[in-house]
Amino acid sequence: MNVFAQAVEGSIVTGSIYGLLGVGFALLFRASKVLSFCQGGFMLLGAFIFYDLQTPTGQPFLLSVLITTVTVGVFSGLVYLVVFARVAAREAFATSVATIGLSGVLQAIVAVRYGTAPLSLPDVVSGKAFRVLGAVVPTADIVAVAMTVVVVVALVVMLKFTPLGQRMNAVADNASLSEHLGISAARVAAIAWALAGATAALAGIAFSLRSSVDPVGVANVGLFAFPAIILGGLDSVGGALLGGIILGTVQNVVQVVFGASWVDLVSFAVMLGILLVRPSGIFGKTEVVRL
Amino acid sequence: MTALSVRDLRVSYDGVPAVHGYAVDLAPGTLTVILGRNGAGKTSTLRGITGFLAHESGVSTGTITVAGTTVKRPSPLRLSRLGVGLVAERDKIFANMGVVDQLKLVTSRRADLDEVLGFFPRLRERGTVRAGLLSGGERQMLATALLLLRKPQVLLVDEMSLGLAPGMVRELMGYLRRLADERGLTILAADQSVHASLRVADVVQVMDSGTVVAAGPLADLDVDAILDTYLGRAER
Amino acid sequence: MTTQTTPAPPGTAGAATPPRPRSLADAGRWLAHPGRPTSALMGLALFGGALWAAFGDPFINLIGQSCVVYAVAAIGQSILMGSAGQVAFSGGAFMAVGAFATGMMAGTPLEPFPLPLLLSAVVGWVIGLISGLPGLRFRGLYLLLASLALQFIVLSVAKMYQAAYHPAGVVVPLLHIGSLDLSSGQSLYVTLLVILALVYAATWAVERTGIGLAWRAIRESEVAAAVSGIDVTRWKLYAFAASGAVTAMAGSLFAYLVGRADYQSYELTLSISLITMIFIGGIRSRLGALVGAVVITTLPYILQNNLSDWLSTVGLDADWYTSHQSQVNAGLFSLLFLLVVLFEPHGIEGLLHKAERAVRRVVGALLRRRRTEGSPA
Numbered sequence: 001m002n003v004f005a006q007a008v009e010g011s012i013v014t015g016s017i018y019g020l021l022g023v024g025f026a027l028l029f030r031a032s033k034v035l036s037f038c039q040g041g042f043m044l045l046g047a048f049i050f051y052d053l054q055t056p057t058g059q060p061f062l063l064s065v066l067i068t069t070v071t072v073g074v075f076s077g078l079v080y081l082v083v084f085a086r087v088a089a090r091e092a093f094a095t096s097v098a099t100i101g102l103s104g105v106l107q108a109i110v111a112v113r114y115g116t117a118p119l120s121l122p123d124v125v126s127g128k129a130f131r132v133l134g135a136v137v138p139t140a141d142i143v144a145v146a147m148t149v150v151v152v153v154a155l156v157v158m159l160k161f162t163p164l165g166q167r168m169n170a171v172a173d174n175a176s177l178s179e180h181l182g183i184s185a186a187r188v189a190a191i192a193w194a195l196a197g198a199t200a201a202l203a204g205i206a207f208s209l210r211s212s213v214d215p216v217g218v219a220n221v222g223l224f225a226f227p228a229i230i231l232g233g234l235d236s237v238g239g240a241l242l243g244g245i246i247l248g249t250v251q252n253v254v255q256v257v258f259g260a261s262w263v264d265l266v267s268f269a270v271m272l273g274i275l276l277v278r279p280s281g282i283f284g285k286t287e288v289v290r291l
Numbered sequence: 292m293t294a295l296s297v298r299d300l301r302v303s304y305d306g307v308p309a310v311h312g313y314a315v316d317l318a319p320g321t322l323t324v325i326l327g328r329n330g331a332g333k334t335s336t337l338r339g340i341t342g343f344l345a346h347e348s349g350v351s352t353g354t355i356t357v358a359g360t361t362v363k364r365p366s367p368l369r370l371s372r373l374g375v376g377l378v379a380e381r382d383k384i385f386a387n388m389g390v391v392d393q394l395k396l397v398t399s400r401r402a403d404l405d406e407v408l409g410f411f412p413r414l415r416e417r418g419t420v421r422a423g424l425l426s427g428g429e430r431q432m433l434a435t436a437l438l439l440l441r442k443p444q445v446l447l448v449d450e451m452s453l454g455l456a457p458g459m460v461r462e463l464m465g466y467l468r469r470l471a472d473e474r475g476l477t478i479l480a481a482d483q484s485v486h487a488s489l490r491v492a493d494v495v496q497v498m499d500s501g502t503v504v505a506a507g508p509l510a511d512l513d514v515d516a517i518l519d520t521y522l523g524r525a526e527r
Numbered sequence: 528m529t530t531q532t533t534p535a536p537p538g539t540a541g542a543a544t545p546p547r548p549r550s551l552a553d554a555g556r557w558l559a560h561p562g563r564p565t566s567a568l569m570g571l572a573l574f575g576g577a578l579w580a581a582f583g584d585p586f587i588n589l590i591g592q593s594c595v596v597y598a599v600a601a602i603g604q605s606i607l608m609g610s611a612g613q614v615a616f617s618g619g620a621f622m623a624v625g626a627f628a629t630g631m632m633a634g635t636p637l638e639p640f641p642l643p644l645l646l647s648a649v650v651g652w653v654i655g656l657i658s659g660l661p662g663l664r665f666r667g668l669y670l671l672l673a674s675l676a677l678q679f680i681v682l683s684v685a686k687m688y689q690a691a692y693h694p695a696g697v698v699v700p701l702l703h704i705g706s707l708d709l710s711s712g713q714s715l716y717v718t719l720l721v722i723l724a725l726v727y728a729a730t731w732a733v734e735r736t737g738i739g740l741a742w743r744a745i746r747e748s749e750v751a752a753a754v755s756g757i758d759v760t761r762w763k764l765y766a767f768a769a770s771g772a773v774t775a776m777a778g779s780l781f782a783y784l785v786g787r788a789d790y791q792s793y794e795l796t797l798s799i800s801l802i803t804m805i806f807i808g809g810i811r812s813r814l815g816a817l818v819g820a821v822v823i824t825t826l827p828y829i830l831q832n833n834l835s836d837w838l839s840t841v842g843l844d845a846d847w848y849t850s851h852q853s854q855v856n857a858g859l860f861s862l863l864f865l866l867v868v869l870f871e872p873h874g875i876e877g878l879l880h881k882a883e884r885a886v887r888r889v890v891g892a893l894l895r896r897r898r899t900e901g902s903p904a
Contacts, residue, residue: 035668087869090348093667094868097614100799101865108858112851166396173385176343179367180377181397181437223679223795226672261690265683272676276661279669285387 002134007252009135013210015241015248016148017221018228020203022240023152024196025225030172030235031185031192032080034088035096039200040222041106046072046201047208047218048110054121061124065147065205069198076197077190085186089175103219111215118212125209144206151199152241159237168192172235224264227271233284242282292359294319294477295340295375295445300353302332302339302501309335311501313353317445317479322471324488325481326517327498333481334380336498337449340479341377342366358444376438380449383434386423390414390433393422397440407436411466428459435466446470448480452487460484464491485518561887565879569814576821581716588716590828595719596780598820599726601804603774605816606730607766608805609746613667615674617658618801620681621651621771623793625778627685630697630788640702640709640783644722647779648772654681655771659764678798685790696789699782710783719780726773730813733769742766796857803864809876818875827856 021039028036046068053064079102080088088095129138159165167188170178175185200222207218225244232243247267254266274281295317302310310332317323325333338344339351342365355362357373367377385393394404394414408415411432417425422433431451438446448467452460464484468491470476482488489495489509497505497517505517558564580591604618625647632643661673689696701710702718709718733739741762744752753759782788800823808819835849848855871877 035671083865083869093614094872096668096671097802098865098868101861101863101868104799104861105858105865108854108861111854112858116854166392169388170385170393170396173387174382176367177379177382177385177437180341180343180371180379182368182371182441184368223675226675230672261683261687264679265687268676268679268683272661272673272680275669275673275676 003256005132005134006136007256008249009132009137009141011249011252012245013141013144013248014251015228015245016145017203017206017244018225018247019148019241019244020151020199020206021222021225022229022232022244023155023237024199025229026232026235026237026240027155027168027199028080028189028192028196031168032084032088032095032189033092033175034084034099035092035234036196037096037100037223038103038106039196039203039225040219041103042072042076042197042200043204043207043222044110044213044215044218045075045106046204047213048114048119048204049201050205050208051114051119051121051213054124058122058124064124065202068205069201072201072204073194073198076200077194080193081186081190085189088189089186103222107215107219114215116215118214118217120212121208138210140206140209143209147202147206148241151202152238155195155237164188164191224267227267227274230271230274230279230281233281235285236281236283239281239283292319293317293356294358295479296354296356297340298354298356300336300339300351300355302335302344302349302351304335304349309349309501310339310351313339313503315479315496317477319444319477320471320475321493322467322478322480322491323494323496324492325479325496325498325503326483326485326488327481329483331498332501333498334449335501337377337447337479337481340365340447341370341375343377343379371441371443374442374444375447376441376443376445377447378431378434378438378449378451380453384422384425384430384437386421388422389419390422390425391418393433394436394440397437403440407439410439410469411436427455428463431455431463432466439470443476445477445479448478448482450481450483452482452484457484457487460487461490464488467491489514561883562880565876565883566812566814568879569818569876573814573817573821577720581713581720585712588712590825592716592719592784594821594824595716595723596777596784597801597804597824598817599723599780600774600777600801601808601816601820602726602730602813603770603772603777604801605805605810605813606773607770608802609810609812609816613670613766614802615670615770616795616798616802617674617677617681618774619793619795619797620678621655621774622778622781622797623681623685623788623790624651624654624771625775625780626699626782626788626793627688627697628775629779629782630693630699633698633700638700640704644776644779647775651775651778652768652772654775656764656768658771659767675795678795682790682794685793689788689790696787697782698787699785701786702783715784719784722776722780726776727813727817730773734813738762738765799864800860803860803867806867806872807863807874809874810872812876815874815876822875823860826860830856830859 021043025036025039028034049071050064050068053059053067058064059067083102084095084098087098125139125143127139129136130142131137157165159168167178167183168191170181170183171185171188178185178188203221204213204218207213207221228243228247229240230243231246232239232241247270250270251263251267254263258266293316295315297313297315300310300313301308313332313336315323325336327333335344335349338349339353340355342351344351351365355365355370357370357375360373362369362373370376385396388396391404394407398404413429414432414436417429422430425433435446435448446467451463455463464487467478467480471478471493480488492509494508495506495512495517496503505512558567576594577591580587580594583591600618600622603621604615607613607615628647628650629643632638632646637643637646658674658677661670701708702715703709707714709715734742741752741758744755745759745762745766778788778793781792785792804819804823805816806819807822808817809815831852838848867874873880
């Protein structure tokens with residue numbers, strides 16, 4: 001087994017999970033100007049709903065994925081409409097701070113329902129592994145990466161070519177003008193939140209295929225995705241994926257060279273560095289800096 | 292039936308009043324201009340009519356009636372659906388989109404697009420340019436075009452002459468006049484360019500410190516007196 | 528404890544502050560100034576609570592000690608949030624800094640109290656200053672993210688240090704001044720209270736000077752402040768530094784209280800608790816920070832003792848609460864945080880202000896009616 005190739009494989013998979021979180025985040029940030037700290041919470045919800053659907057007897061994989069993402073997505077959209085929408089229009093900043101509270105609430109709900117001990121999924125996808133260019137690639141990893149690619153491509157296409165995507169771009173560009181032109185910014189933002197919830201749920205599913213899930217650990221991944229998001233640029237959908245992969249790579253390298261305890265430190269040091277040097281990230285627009 | 296009626300519009304920011312009971316009846320197809328100095332309350336009035344204040348922690352009360360339909364809690368979305376559009380003072384275009392792309396955002400009908408581009412030929416020339424790069428006058432045209440595509444009955448125009456050369460201001464005022472004459476649009480414009488406004492207005496309201504101090508058809512007003520008292524001699 | 532100036536309602540801006548009361552009538556007039564009744568009420572409640580904890584049983588004493596330590600931390604955070612108008616997630620990190628600095632002094636010549644406390648303040652000041660440098664360019668959301676990064680970075684360092692040298696946490700020596708043992712019970716409580724009073728007094732005094740004015744101006748509008756000639760950069764940096772120093776001191780005190788510095792006590796949840804304290808009490812004043820600290824610190828105990836009973840009286844099954852107590856408490860806290868930040872950021876102080884204004888209106892209307900009715904013939 002080629003250590004280097006394996007490290008690359010690991011980076012791509014971790015990067016994909018961060019990418020899924022970041023892509024949804026970018027969508028909802030653009031549409032509602034809210035910096036959401038609860039993508040981790042939705043990821044958690046997705047992981048555990050998927051777990052519920054797979055134990056004790058496994059529902060068909062694709063059906064479970066569909067049910068989970070739709071449930072979490074709808075929940076996320078509703079939460080935005082009911083709880084955040086009115087305040088977000090006036091005070092995006094306060095709403096951003098408040099999303100941490102939502103993450104905590106979701107964590108508590110999951111912890112009460114499922115306990116705090118890590119849970120492992122039974123073998124959902126085939127346990128087969130493939131040899132690709134010197135690396136061992138389990139089916140679960142292929143599934144995770146495939147989901148990410150499909151999602152990102154679909155979102156980019158939607159944003160560029162569909163009326164909904166154009167409305168999202170309009171609201172992201174100038175929410176008040178959109179309202180004057182008959183586009184409901186609240187509705188567009190709610191859809192963005194729903195999509196973000198769905199991608200977070202997918203991230204949760206991908207995560208649960210590879211490791212055991214516990215409320216604290218999974219929710220924290222949502223926070224650890226921030227370095228990736230900042231790298232890519234807060235408002236760039238494509239950048240979020242790239243940021244995820246770069247972060248995943250950095251984390252893998254650090255883990256191999258310095259040890260696992262250095263990973264968090266380096267990740268957030270990178271994030272701080274980017275904030276200082278190029279706050280809009282690799283692909284973000286510089287206007288974002290005036291927040 | 293009036294195209295737009297406003298009764299007792301009061302606007303305040305954080306408890307500080309900016310508009311003290313504004314009222315107007317707009318006859319269809321007329322061009323009404325609200326004149327006044329900086330800070331007189333003109334922008335607040337227009338924003339109060341469309342309910343565009345939520346974004347700025349402003350509060351407005353009053354009754355808005357659009358062609359017979361009374362609206363107690365106006366919002367830009369509601370008024371847009373009733374046929375009232377506001378061309379705002381700032382942030383009036385989608386800076387990151389191309390000219391034609393954002394026009395297409397509002398309507399996909401080729402005929403409508405051609406018609407509005409025919410009205411503003413300069414926009415057709417700047418077709419694929421990112422709107423953020425347009426000149427001030429072109430932005431104003433684009434902003435107006437976007438709203439025209441919604442086929443409004445009433446157009447509110449806020450401080451469109453800000454930062455523009457007198458020639459461009461006259462040109463834009465000319466467009467407003469044409470819209471009222473050729474398409475029967477009812478227009479309420481707030482502006483500081485007295486001279487250009489007086490050339491095209493049917494009705495004039497003069498605002499000072501949140502109150503309308505003089506109003507009426509242009510022909511009935513003592514323009515010189517108004518200019519001296521409220522707008523300063525230099526405006527001539 | 529005298530009051531922090533609360534923002535005057537419109538119309539009274541520029542009204543001269545009444546002079547210090549010299550007689551009972553004067554005192555009445557002084558109290559009638561808008562905002563004063565609320566502050567007086569909060570101050571009295573805190574004072575009463577402090578006395579009760581001083582002479583209550585050991586358990587109350589212990590809770591009181593925690594309240595005081597968190598109160599110091601809350602003041603530290605409120606310097607940044609209430610003065611410079613920033614929200615930061617790094618409170619836990621600064622407390623960790625103070626705690627670990629204190630722990631590392633054990634066995635060195637710098638061990639005797641209050642040297643570690645002062646050293647923590649210095650280290651907190653320096654790190655706060657450094658953390659303020661990105662803060663110069665950042666506002667709002669970017670500062671939030673930078674402080675989040677700082678929180679994780681500091682905690683990682685603490686975790687690695689602890690894992691390498693003190694796996695069970697850095698032991699902190701018992702608090703004593705010379706041969707006077709102040710390490711527990713009433714004596715510890717009083718010591719902490721004295722320190723809190725000093726910190727509060729110092730902050731109050733600074734607020735009265737030009738620095739406090741500069742901070743308020745910066746909070747209202749940085750641009751306007753800069754235009755008025757305020758050196759925004761310098762004062763903002765001082766706000767970060769002062770906040771870091773005081774919060775680090777709170778961390779040091781916490782280490783003395785608990786007996787050790789363990790990185791697990793200072794994670795992001797602590798930072799969020801601190802923010803909650805500020806919002807619940809009221810972001811505008813130091814008094815609000817104190818009230819918030821007391822409320823949030825005592826809430827888990829109140830819930831623990833009473834929530835099961837309350838649930839039973841309403842007819843709901845309390846079993847799921849008792850078996851998952853810590854998670855439910857954490858969830859309730861998060862919910863409280865969410866609601867307060869979204870809907871009532873001025874917290875208890877804000878609610879009291881509203882009540883005060885309502886009372887004023889009623890009293891004012893009554894007085895007017897009596898005057899117009901005239902005296903009965």
